[in-house]
Amino acid sequence: MEYSVNTRPLLQQSESESDFEERDGRESGGTLDDPVVVTKDTRPLFKVQEPKDRYNLAYIIFYLLGMTTLLPWYFFVTADDYWMYKLRNLSGNYTVVGDGGRSELQASFTAYLSVASTIPNTLFLILNSLLSHKISLRIRMVGSLSTIIILFVVTTALVKIDTDSWQQIFFIVTLVIVVLLNIASAILQGGLFGLVGKFSARYITAVVSGQALGGIFAALASILSLCLGASATTSAFVYFMVANAMLLLALTAYLILTRAMFFQYHLLDKSEGNTLHYEPGSIQSSSYGPSVRNISYMGILSKIWTYGFSEWLTFFITLAMYPSITVLVCSTYKGNKVAWNDVYFVPVVGYLIFSTFDYVGRMLAGFLHWPRGRGWLLLLLSAFRVVFVPLILLCNAQPRHHLPVVIHSDVLYILIIVLFGLTNGYLANITLICVPRVVDATEQEVASSMMAAFLGVGLACGSALGLGMVKIL
Incomplete structure (x- = not known):
């Protein structure tokens, strides 16, 4: 659609003066210097208001x-x-x-x-x-x-x-x-x-x-x-x-x-x-x-690689321990014929408590949104989680053949699992939240799909390492 746009300032002259000048110009057969520009307007006529959920x-x-x-x-x-x-x-x-x-x-x-x-x-x-x-x-x-x-x-x-x-x-x-x-x-x-x-x-x-x-x-x-x-x-x-x-x-x-x-x-x-x-x-x-x-995968990857590596590292460390090692950690009081120690300790601590605080961590990331736009800091925080590997290995995981049991307290092990799940959930979510903000709108779907791929590779690598971790005990 083509529009004729008059570019003369509206307050340049009074309306009566403008009318007389235009009439005089036409009657004298002269040309009126009125700049008119023909443009093609590609913008939508009305701005769409965002609907409510x-x-x-x-x-x-x-x-x-x-x-x-x-x-x-x-x-x-x-x-x-x-x-x-x-x-x-x-x-x-x-x-x-x-x-x-x-x-x-x-x-x-x-x-x-x-x-x-x-x-x-x-x-x-x-x-x-x-x-x-x-x-x-x-x-x-x-x-x-x-x-x-x-x-x-x-x-x-x-x-x-x-x-x-x-x-x-x-x-x-x-x-x-x-x-x-x-x-x-x-x-x-x-x-x-x-x-x-x-x-x-x-x-x-x-x-x-x-x-x-x-x-x-x-x-x-x-x-x-x-x-x-x-x-x-x-x-x-x-x-x-x-x-x-x-x-x-x-x-x-x-x-x-x-x-x-x-x-x-x-x-x-x-x-x-x-x-x-x-x-x-x-x-x-x-x-x-x-x-x-056309999608530039390398261009998108150059923008999100720190977030993707952070996502990969988070799940790599988590799956190296959970559930391959955590399912083996039993109560130090197992065998005293108490249902909590003999029956419920592993499913409650190893699965329910971990999953619950993983959930809390993901919810917390949705409120805090920190650190925002700092992929290198997220990567550093993910790397710090490697401390959970020796901590969990030194808990009462049975059977074991090489490493000694250093952490005998059930309460301390539960605290480790709480922090393990909380940090996993927080870092898993905050990286996914940050990625759509560092790419263009047309790249968001591919970038988020790439993050899912990083997550999947982290799960696979962590699971493979978890099989080896069992042999270390």
């Missing part, structure tokens, strides 16, 4: 989606007794887990589960950061959530099927499901972090806090099953049914969220020269589909 609906849904990203891992780990029952030694008692010693399948399952989870998750988090702008966000989010639901339904059905006559096949099928689950979870997590990077820090906090809340939920479920004395198959069936319900709720909630004006506004392409497109009742955003913009 009515009833905090988007915040709640992002919380739920955050829980969903790690739900497969939490529920598979929590159902350890179920896997041991399914893979038990059939030459002995059919109802007692591990009777007469672990079978070969039981002994190798945890190691295979770790490999089947970590490798595809890390690989697809990296691929997601490289290819996310070429695939529609809607396809990635809805497709990955739907895939996870289908795989969990299959897993739930297998609980009620007698697999004793085909244990080996069940073992392979389960690992295939784990691989596919982690591929879908990586796509979901990468897409979610890329999506929430377009929103304010409050919504980033909702996602990462939701992840920690998933750990609390799984720990409480484990403790509750211990209190009720439920069988391995009953507990697993309840776990997986709850997971199915939460996953279905997350998918439904996400589809509702995409129709909200608040959500669509934040997905608008806000790069210079782009305009806003409207349809009745909604804002259409080209960024919700595949982007055709």
Whole structure:
């Protein structure tokens, strides 16, 4: 659209003087020196006012989606007794887990589960950061959530099927499901972090806090099953049914969220020269589909590498100790026939307390926002967490063959776990909050997806180191 813009100052002359001069100029046949510039105005005619998050609906849904990203891992780990029952030694008692010693399948399952989870998750988090702008966000989010639901339904059905006559096949099928689950979870997590990077820090906090809340939920479920004395198959069936319900709720909630004006506004392409497109009742955003913009990965990486390395280092140190070592730390009073020392100490301290303070740390980062814009300082703080490695190794982790037990106090160990979880949650969240602020608006989705890749690689490297740490004890 072209406009004729009169550039004469409005108060240069009075209106009557201007009229007489223009009339005289026309009557005398002369030309009037009136500078008129023809321009093409590419700006939107009206500035769009940011919609409100009515009833905090988007915040709640992002919380739920955050829980969903790690739900497969939490529920598979929590159902350890179920896997041991399914893979038990059939030459002995059919109802007692591990009777007469672990079978070969039981002994190798945890190691295979770790490999089947970590490798595809890390690989697809990296691929997601490289290819996310070429695939529609809607396809990635809805497709990955739907895939996870289908795989969990299959897993739930297998609980009620007698697999004793085909244990080996069940073992392979389960690992295939784990691989596919982690591929879908990586796509979901990468897409979610890329999506929430377009929103304010409050919504980033909702996602990462939701992840920690998933750990609390799984720990409480484990403790509750211990209190009720439920069988391995009953507990697993309840776990997986709850997971199915939460996953279905997350998918439904996400589809509702995409129709909200608040959500669509934040997905608008806000790069210079782009305009806003409207349809009745909604804002259409080209960024919700595949982007055709050229992405400079090295340019983005040069801006966020300190934050990414900090995220990697935080989870590398955490996973080196948790849960491979923390699950081995038992009460120094174990064996005195007190339920707290013999039954509840590890699930409460090693899982529930860690997850709770991990959650508190993530929430705290959402309020403090410190240090803001100082990637090198975040990296330094993450490096300081290496002190937790010798501290936890010197606690009462059993069995041990090389290192002595130096920290005998249960209270001191609990304090170490509190600080360990608190610092992990705080640094994990604050780095993700800072990244969208150090890149351009058009780079936020890719930058946040890269941070998810750093997180995934940190988990993988930490898990691998954790296996070696067990040998050091």
